[in-house]
Amino acid sequence: MASSTLFFTHLSIFFSPEVGHFALALACALALLQALLPSLGLWLCRTDPAHGPSSQSPLLQFAKPLTYSHALALLLAWSCLITAALGDDFSLRLIAETSATSKPWPYKIAGLWGNHEGSLLLWVTLLSLWSSLLATVPHQSLHRPTNIPARLQTRLIALLGYISAGFLLFCLTTSNPFLRLWPVPLEGMGMNPLLQDPGLALHPPLLYSGYVGFAVPLAFAISALLEGRADALWAHFMRPWVISAWSLLTLGIALGSWWSYAVLGWGGYWFWDPVENAALIPWLTGTALLHSVIVTEKRSTLLLWCILLAIATFSLSLSGTFLVRSGILNSVHAFANDPARGVFILTLLALFTGGSLLLFAARSHKITSPSFGAFHLFSREGTILVNNMLLCTLCAVILTGTMYPPFMQLLFGRTLSVGKPFFDATTIPLALPLLAIIGIGITLPWRYAPPARTWRRLTPALLITLGNAVPAFWLFPSPLAGLSALFALWVITSSVIDLARRLHALPSGLRSYLRLPRSLYAACCAHIGVGITILGICGMATTQERIIEATAGTHISLAGQDWCLDRLTPQHGPNFEAIEARITVRSAPRSANIITILHPQIRIFPAQNQRTLHVAITHRLFGDLYAVLGSVKNDHNQYSAILRLHYNPLASWIWLGGIIMACGGAISLRPRIPFRIRRKQPV
Amino acid sequence: MVVRSSLLRRKAGRFWIILACFICFGSAIGLILNAFSSNIVFFMTPSQLSAHTPQPTQTIRLGGMVVAGSLHTTHQDDGTPDILFDITDGQAAMTVHYHGILPDLFREGQSVVALGRLKAPHNFIASEVLAKHDETYMPKEIADELQRTGKWDPRFGPPPNASSWNSMIKKGQ
């Protein structure tokens, strides 16, 4: 360990924090150039866009190299930061605050984005990677007539450059990760032990990739407004970016929720905490965007709606960041709050959101949807539109609940909070029709389906769902959970039966099955994921919990199983001391059939003077066994422990569903190009 | 004829969309108002709570300091621990019952927030207890420890930056 630390100390001659700081400044300059040069070029040859590639300014050629070098500069900054972290260079404030020599090396790296400065650097780096990815897509040429037009691509790169430059300026002025500390401490403060978890180490990169990924659709929206023109092709080029950002955001949220379930030890998976809501709100508008982009691609309608959703999604993910970082929202996992940073983010937010919305108000009349209103309610686009409205209503309701307390305090000086009861009462009545319509919409064709045929197609799924009504209400003690589970089952059966029907119509054989548009498999997969998540949530609603004070040998009966506290023993970890309880779960007292053995711990980290509860979980397909050791008391050498035991039915389905949803997104990333669009290409 | 039917269908389609919009909008407002009327959690202090007794169904966040010496634990028949402590705001005190595991930062004399319902006068059943703490506020224990270990001596200058509390080197070494 010491030799590797020494290696990184030597390496820091080349990758010193000063080099990193320089790289950051360089990246900022490059991002500005990436924004300005192509913009100027586009402005110079704005007169006749009809001529296309022939009227090109040489300035446009700079867009791609500048994007790559901007990303490379940021990667260099990261190399310097990682070198400093692995070499335990506590002269850097960021590392002194979050690291310690005793910390395992993966967490030395993960700790870098566990605080404000590092996470902002991660944010801009991911943005530069997204822009580079956009730049690597080969643009339209004689050989590739179906690719993204060069002009559009350049414009997108330039727009992303503006966003990057804004955030890099923010990074350099108020949250520089390369600040030195004097006097140099011998040892770092160490990271909050609760955050030293693989789930949380991966959570920010995934979540931020999602947040930042929605900058690309925003760029698409702004470019459409600037050009005053949008069509099905525009939506076609935008769709993969929406889907990939959405999939990553889904994974990020699922991982965050899993962390709060498995590490926080409160027994829940979603607390309607402002930070969680800040991620959920853009996810909902992103989901709406994902679906309306598909409608636009297929039917050339809903153009303005798509543009508005793209603006809203990115703005909402940005305002989520703002609200958390500035300390306006009172959250359990808040960053160190600093109003000065808040001012900067608010300014950026005003520039980007205000600018886009102003553009929307000024230019949207130029974009006309040729067939607005021409579609029928009994068609796929009709149901998607209704679901879009429901998703936006859901989003508005959650936004209201999240923003109500700070606004009440600001306007009337009243302190109140809005919690789980409010969100349960408002979101469930909106989520159930949403699920019902997913199940109907997925079977409908585009344009129009006669109600009689729709009814015929839906009958098998409906029969299966209704047939399971009795078991559902019997299995789930609360009627609401049973009803929601039925709706989830409806989504799953309807998706599966619809796919089966389409496959059945084809000649059998894997080859012909693969010829089916990938988007059908993707939609089926994603909707099954939604159903599985909802089933998991319903299962968790019927969780059984007991808090009990127990001595060694106590038998506790919970959820039809016998939980026995065998013993309490001290344990030594790498950087903590622990008391461990051994709980054996059997199907019946004194039965030989041991289901599992749980080892919950109380860990004491002397470096942080902090105590954490280490949860013991056994994941099983139909229910998790979950134990927390609360505290240990010593009465005359008789040790007793306060235990909290949970039986969480279907808990792992929640995150499994999230992964399946993201897989659905991944499947559809390379959609087959519709023939209609191919024919429209200018040659 | 074709034109007319397409126009009609257009109008019909638009009608459905506008109707759906209104239903969504209306239901959202209805749901929010309904939920606000019953599910808003107000922050109250013991004196406010004894002055205006709320409905037993109303969830309240009760805030104040834990009265020194008031914390004790009893057991229910099935072994569930029942923790009792008093919260005061200086004007009135309220006894809080809590079945569960107290947060790590819970101490007598510390300010806490208890989330729960008032079942009977002076009998508050908490479902959740949170110890209030803030990054800008340094617990006495930590300050004492810093001074004891020599990481910060108030005689030698202003307090160190919060980022280096745990890592300051002893002066003179």
Next chain:
Amino acid sequence: MTLNRRHLLTLLPLIGATGLGLGFARMLQGLTTGRFDPHAINNPLTHYAVPHFAPLSGLTSSSTPQDLSIPGFSYEELTTANQPILLNIWASWCLPCVEELPFLTNLAHRHTLPGAPPLTLWGMAYKDTPANAERILQRYGQPFQRLGIDDDGTTAIEWGVTGVPESFLILPGGRIVWHTSSSLTEDLYQTELLPLLHSAS
């Protein structure tokens, strides 16, 4: 360009976002001045009478190593004072409190100048020892005319203190008219405290 229905519709998102943005800006402004604090809890003592508390001992030359002597105070002395009192609850172990002391010293000096509204500063050291309190006061400034040592923190409980530093403004007659649970800053003083003092005198 004439404004038609469509323009108004497309302006709606901008209007909504502007409203939210202005609200956020106000909150940020409030966060920096201490007027808006999402972590705050309502303090019930404002506009109430001073609570009863046991007399607090001060610093005596026998209890402190460097012979700093500041008298303590009791409920009666606090309520019968004839000018406004700013009671600052602090502790030597609390970094924000120590950072606040030079400003408080400056404030105490300002109110001795002619023309300034009368104000005296009294202090209450929360869970503190006389020796520690004395050391900090000698180093960072001594703004207090009276100083009570609340060594076990029970008086702070009577006052409903949720964390140090906190300050209360008490008018003659023993009425608390103003309270903050954050550090006292020049801005907070100018915008909130000074108008109250002017109207009181």
